[in-house]
Amino acid sequence: MRNISDLIEQYLKQMLQDSNEGAVEIQRNDLADRFSCVPSQINYVISTRFTLEKGYLVESKRGGGGYIRIQRAELPALKSITPFLLGVIGEGVDQGAAEGLIYQLEEAEVVTKREAQMLKAAMSREALALKLPLRDEVRARILKAMLIALLSK
Structure with missing residues (x-):
């Protein structure tokens, strides 16, 4: 059985997908009531x-009539994506940020599911058994090299 966070995430993603504007505005308390949870659970998911x-x-x-607006951040056009990605990655990147970027590339169908799985495996702490900050620097270099190779198809 899926947990409440998964259900809230799925609900919000479905709302985004159904939205003509590519964005949704929600009220934390209304969503908490819908899922019978505390508003802090909504904050956690978001x-x-x-x-x-x-x-x-x-x-x-915040405040009376406050809302949370969520929208998809679109990746730049494919021809300008490599410089964009190299700038985002920088000189060092932690595992969470690397996996988030890989997730975004997979969602945008820039990389396949299999390519995303291989990228994530190469970015893991287990594969990069080094001390910080060297681990984040090596991860950034490997991620940049792999993305350049993949996007130069």
Whole structure:
């Protein structure tokens, strides 16, 4: 059985998919009531599963009538994606950010599911058994090299 966080994530993604604008505005309390959970559970889902690394922009307005706006962040056109990705990765990247970027590339169908799985395996702490900050630097170099090879098809 799926947990409440998975159900909330799925619901929000479906709302985004059904939206003509590619964005949704929700009220935290309304969503919490819908799923019979506390509003902090909604905050947790949004802050962990709707991040920029995973391809989402989140805007929050607090107070009376406040809302949370979630929208997909579109990747640049394929021809300009390599410089964009190299800039995002920088000189070092942690595992979470690398996996989020890979997830975003897979969702946008820039890489296949299999390519994404191989990228994630190469980015894992287990594969890169080095001390920080060297691990993040090596991860960034490997990720850049692999993405350049994949996107030069």
